Amino acid sequence: MQTQHDVVVVGAGVAGAIFAWKLSALKPGTRILLIDVGDNPLDETMRRRFVESFALVTDRGVLSPYRRLESNRFAPSPESGVDRKYYVQSGPDPYKSNYVRMFGGSTWSWRGNCPRWVPNDFRLKSLYGVGEDWPFTYDEVEPLFCDAEDELGVAGDHDEQRSLPGAGYRSRTYPMPRIAQALGDKLVKQRVDGLDVEGKKITVVATPQARNSQKYQERSECLGNANCIPICPSGAKYDASVHIRKATKNGVQLQLHSVVTRLEVGSNGSIKAVYFRDWRQPDAPEQSAVGTIVILATHAIETPRLWLYSRLDNSRDLVGRHLMDHLAGEVTGYMDRPIYPFRGPQNTSSIFDFRDGDFRRRCAAFNITVGNDGWGRKLHPFAAFEKAMWNPEAKRLKHFGKALQQELADGDEAITKMIRISYSTEQLPEPENRVTLADEKDPLGLPRPKISYRVSDYSIRGLEFGHRVALQILEKAGAKVDHLPEPNPSFNGAGHPMGTCRMGTSASNSVVDPYGRSHAHPNLYLVGSSLLVTGSSVNPTLMLAALALRTAKTIAERS
Amino acid sequence: MKRDTFTELSHVLTGESDLDPRLAEDYEQRLRHYFGRDLDRLLEAFEEKKRSSSADVEQTARAALADVPEFHRVAREIIRVWYTGQFKTPYEDVEPPREVEHYSQGLLWRVIGTHAPGFTNAAYGAWEDPPRKGMSKAE
Numbered sequence: 081m082q083t084q085h086d087v088v089v090v091g092a093g094v095a096g097a098i099f100a101w102k103l104s105a106l107k108p109g110t111r112i113l114l115i116d117v118g119d120n121p122l123d124e125t126m127r128r129r130f131v132e133s134f135a136l137v138t139d140r141g142v143l144s145p146y147r148r149l150e151s152n153r154f155a156p157s158p159e160s161g162v163d164r165k166y167y168v169q170s171g172p173d174p175y176k177s178n179y180v181r182m183f184g185g186s187t188w189s190w191r192g193n194c195p196r197w198v199p200n201d202f203r204l205k206s207l208y209g210v211g212e213d214w215p216f217t218y219d220e221v222e223p224l225f226c227d228a229e230d231e232l233g234v235a236g237d238h239d240e241q242r243s244l245p246g247a248g249y250r251s252r253t254y255p256m257p258r259i260a261q262a263l264g265d266k267l268v269k270q271r272v273d274g275l276d277v278e279g280k281k282i283t284v285v286a287t288p289q290a291r292n293s294q295k296y297q298e299r300s301e302c303l304g305n306a307n308c309i310p311i312c313p314s315g316a317k318y319d320a321s322v323h324i325r326k327a328t329k330n331g332v333q334l335q336l337h338s339v340v341t342r343l344e345v346g347s348n349g350s351i352k353a354v355y356f357r358d359w360r361q362p363d364a365p366e367q368s369a370v371g372t373i374v375i376l377a378t379h380a381i382e383t384p385r386l387w388l389y390s391r392l393d394n395s396r397d398l399v400g401r402h403l404m405d406h407l408a409g410e411v412t413g414y415m416d417r418p419i420y421p422f423r424g425p426q427n428t429s430s431i432f433d434f435r436d437g438d439f440r441r442r443c444a445a446f447n448i449t450v451g452n453d454g455w456g457r458k459l460h461p462f463a464a465f466e467k468a469m470w471n472p473e474a475k476r477l478k479h480f481g482k483a484l485q486q487e488l489a490d491g492d493e494a495i496t497k498m499i500r501i502s503y504s505t506e507q508l509p510e511p512e513n514r515v516t517l518a519d520e521k522d523p524l525g526l527p528r529p530k531i532s533y534r535v536s537d538y539s540i541r542g543l544e545f546g547h548r549v550a551l552q553i554l555e556k557a558g559a560k561v562d563h564l565p566e567p568n569p570s571f572n573g574a575g576h577p578m579g580t581c582r583m584g585t586s587a588s589n590s591v592v593d594p595y596g597r598s599h600a601h602p603n604l605y606l607v608g609s610s611l612l613v614t615g616s617s618v619n620p621t622l623m624l625a626a627l628a629l630r631t632a633k634t635i636a637e638r639s
Numbered sequence: 640m641k642r643d644t645f646t647e648l649s650h651v652l653t654g655e656s657d658l659d660p661r662l663a664e665d666y667e668q669r670l671r672h673y674f675g676r677d678l679d680r681l682l683e684a685f686e687e688k689k690r691s692s693s694a695d696v697e698q699t700a701r702a703a704l705a706d707v708p709e710f711h712r713v714a715r716e717i718i719r720v721w722y723t724g725q726f727k728t729p730y731e732d733v734e735p736p737r738e739v740e741h742y743s744q745g746l747l748w749r750v751i752g753t754h755a756p757g758f759t760n761a762a763y764g765a766w767e768d769p770p771r772k773g774m775s776k777a778e
Contacts, residue, residue: 131757135742138725138733260764293763304766307757314759422753424766452766462723465747469718476711477704480718481654481697485750495751 081367085113085333087635088354088371090340090386092116093185094621095608095628096377097323098231102632104330107639112332113369114324115356117155118182119337122321130188130311140460142189142575145311146180154359154523155339157181158381160575168518168530175533176573177405179379183336186575187319187621189310191427192290194234194622195447196225196241199248200436201616204508208440210538211508211614215585215594218248224626226252229288232318232625233296235259236288244285246436256293258286259302262452264419264499265429268557277552278545280433287430287449290318290621297322304424306453339524341366343374343390343604350603351392357524373635376606377628380404380577383610384515385529387581393600398591400516402509402582403531404615406574407539410502411550412455413559418489418496422461426453434549435617444506444542445617448550451500455562457572464495492560501554503546504574506617507539515580535571543571576620581610596631607631644682645717651700652714653721655746662744666720669737673728674716677709684710722747 087103089096092114100114120126130145137144142160146152158166158178169175179186199218204211229236229252236254241247261269269284276282291308292301302316312319328334338356346352351374355366376383384400392399431448439445454461468487471478479487488495507513518530554561584590587599596611598604607628609620616623645667650656671678684703692699704710716726724741726734736742743758752770754760 132739134757135739135755136736138735260767262766263769266767301763303759303763304761305757305759306753311757313757418752418769420752420766420770422748422751422756423761423770428766461747461751462725465722466719470715475708476706477714477718480652480700480714483654484718485654488747488750489752495747 082353083113083369084111085369085371086111087113087373087375088369089114089375089377090354091185091377091379091382091608092118092183092320092324092334093377093379093608094187094320094323095379095624096375097184097320097327098625099375099377099607099628099632100332101323101327101330102629103636104327104332106632106636108330112327113335113371114327114332115335115338115340115354115369116183117151117337117339117359118149118184119151119360120149120182120184122183122325124315127311127313127315131313134307134311140310142178142310143180146182146188149182151182151337151359154362155181156522166522166528168520168528170530170532173533173535175403175405175531176571177575177577179381179575179577183324183334184320190575190621191308192317193427193449193619194229194232194236194288194290195430195432195618196248196288197616197618197623198246198436200246201614204440204614208438210441214613215583221626221630222248222251224630225622226250227629228622228625230255231323231629232290232622233292233299234288234290234622235293237286240285241288244283244432254288256296259289259291259293259425259428261286262424262428264415264421264452265450267415267419268450268499268553269429271558272553272556275556277549277556282431282433282553284429284431284450287427289425289427291425292316302425306422306424306426308426335369339526340386341524341526343386343392345390345392345601349393349601351601359524362524373603373605376604377608378610379608380580380610381515381529383606383608384580385517385527388517389527392604393598395600396587398582398589400580401511401514402579403513403515403533403577404507404509404579404612406504406576406615406617407507407535407543407571408502408504408574409543409547409571410451410456410458410500411547411554411561412458412498412500412563413554413561414493414497415499416497416558416560418494419499420496421452421454421498424452426451428452431553434546439545442538442541443545444508444539446503446505446542446546447617448546448553449502449504451502454495454498454500456500456502458500461495464498468493499554499557499559501550503543503550504617505539505542505546506615508536509579509582509614510534510536576609576615578609578612578615578620581606582613583611584613595634596627605631605635644686647696648682648685648700649717649721651696652718653746655721658721659744662740665737665741666717669734670713670716670720670726673734674713677713681710681713721745
């Protein structure tokens with residue numbers, strides 16, 4: 081069965097959802113189809129079910145609310161940590177970031193942090209002799225950052241952000257005031273603001289985040305569920321179901337429970353058809369959708385996978401290359417007094433003073449966040465609870481009853497005193513870091529993504545630098561540090577797959593033009609994280625949302 | 640009756656006097672499935688110490704636990720299930736909560752001045768200040 085549309089959008093994460101909505105708003109009546117593997121409804125029953133799923137498992141990791149989705153059987157999401165069930169990891173280093181495949185995508189599980197990139201992020205090559213330059217400057221896309229902040233609903237402090245060293249100008253204020261700052265963050269700020277760390281004067285500032293500090297567009301203000309990752313029960317944290325609902329109100333059609341298997345290229349180089357399989361009937365024949373324009377919004381891993389499997393143009397051998405992530409670590413400790421984490425958002429403040437500087441010539445920039453969730457991934461409160469209660473050598477109870485409560489609430493190593501300072505460092509685009517097709521197949525018989533990946537010395541130096549800075553901040557904040565500095569810093573992935581189909585002005589070094597249009601296939605555009613030329617030191621969602629708006633405007637103007 | 644003993648022992652082991660009887664019933668049943676014999680012996684030991692001594696209830700519990708490794712092991716899971724809604728079986732597998740309430744009513748969170756993540760009992764901005772003393776289950 082084949083259906084006809086003006087625009088077919090593959091992938092209903094934040095990029096696809098924002099694109100589909102924006103185009104439908106600019107050009108009412110455009111026949112837009114939005115296809116995704118998910119079959120999740122977008123009403124509040126779904127959110128409640130996600131919260132229940134989360135409560136009833138024991139891992140409570142990033143995917144825990146979504147494990148009951150039937151789509152997982154046919155279109156699996158990679159696991160958090162080092163996934164090897166879906167990814168084929170050919171090394172040498174493990175790729176540690178994953179994503180969620182459903183309507184709304186990874187924004188269901190993201191933290192929601194939305195600091196802006198800085199102007200120098202767009203000019204690494206010219207300024208520092210590393211990485212690449214973007215095909216436009218910060219100033220050219222600044223208005224789109226404002227639009228994206230409005231669309232995602234970002235709470236932030238306009239004056240505070242624009243007066244930070246290296247910050248770009250801001251032409252509009254945030255749609256909402258900064259999020260209320262957590263008790264622990266305020267204490268850290270009190271003690272470290274204005275101090276010199278490694279030659280920089282540091283300031284603790286409110287993290288701009290897509291989390292309502294007041295009612296916004298009929299969504300609740302944050303109620304302090306302290307569960308941003310992996311699921312916000314109140315909807316105060318933005319997730320892309322917001323734009324999917326807005327899009328459907330404008331007549332955008334959804335194609336649910338459908339895995340796009342391949343694109344077909346016509347003789348003129350245009351994409352002729354988008355083939356997909358309804359996984360509810362895995363043996364039924366493929367269906368297809370025809371779009372005058374086709375959009376791939378399937379981010380940095382699935383986009384090259386689909387592109388390569390469809391044998392779209394790759395004559396320059398660029399598709400799938402320059403895979404990036406942010407590499408994250410943390411230092412942890414106990415404050416000298418209770419700060420009562422696990423109340424309010426998991427992160428309310430950051431230190432941005434190391435996101436730019438001349439050091440980027442030899443060492444990656446990084447971002448610092450103060451954690452409001454104890455030790456984050458390092459030690460879950462249930463594990464800390466066991467430590468307080470049980471003596472594993474003696475195999476006897478250490479504390480019980482009131483004594484246990486005292487230990488947990490007020491002891492030297494009370495959970496109430498746990499704090500983390502995290503750092504997240506940039507990776508440069510490197511051609512050998514790439515996504516290709518594995519021989520191994522997924523449940524629908526499609527080749528799984530193979531990931532080749534190496535963390536360069538540039539980023540290792542960034543991790544080491546970030547670690548040193550975070551440790552000093554923790555000490556200056558008055559914490560008793562939990563562990564000694566590591567000579568070889570370990571890291572987690574930040575959940576930010578980026579790169580792989582980057583934009584640029586020339587087909588010799590890019591896959592798409594500055595508006596996301598394929599150099600080779602005239603009716604094919606990409607939106608989302610696959611486009612990103614470099615990764616900055618901060619979260620990519622605001623950036624890719626801004627670019628998705630830009631692509632929608634461009635297509636509307638051209639049609 | 641064994642069930643009252645379980646609840647009474649749970650009071651002592653958790654330090655919490657206000658325990659939901661429906662949860663007590665659920666938890667005793669779940670623990671009995673894995674720890675039946677050891678759980679019964681611990682409850683009997685507790686009853687016996689109560690009968691034979693006029694010490695306070697905490698001393699009585701200590702006396703019952705004595706240095707018996709199986710008793711400590713079971714007691715550990717009694718505390719854990721009340722505090723977290725889940726517990727470790729004799730094989731050290733984690734048995735998940737059977738109902739959402741097991742997780743959301745876990746005692747750990749109120750002891751550290753908060754609520755189970757995902758189940759707020761606060762309003763916007765409450766996290767700017769220390770928790771109010773004597774925070775109850777439903778704020």
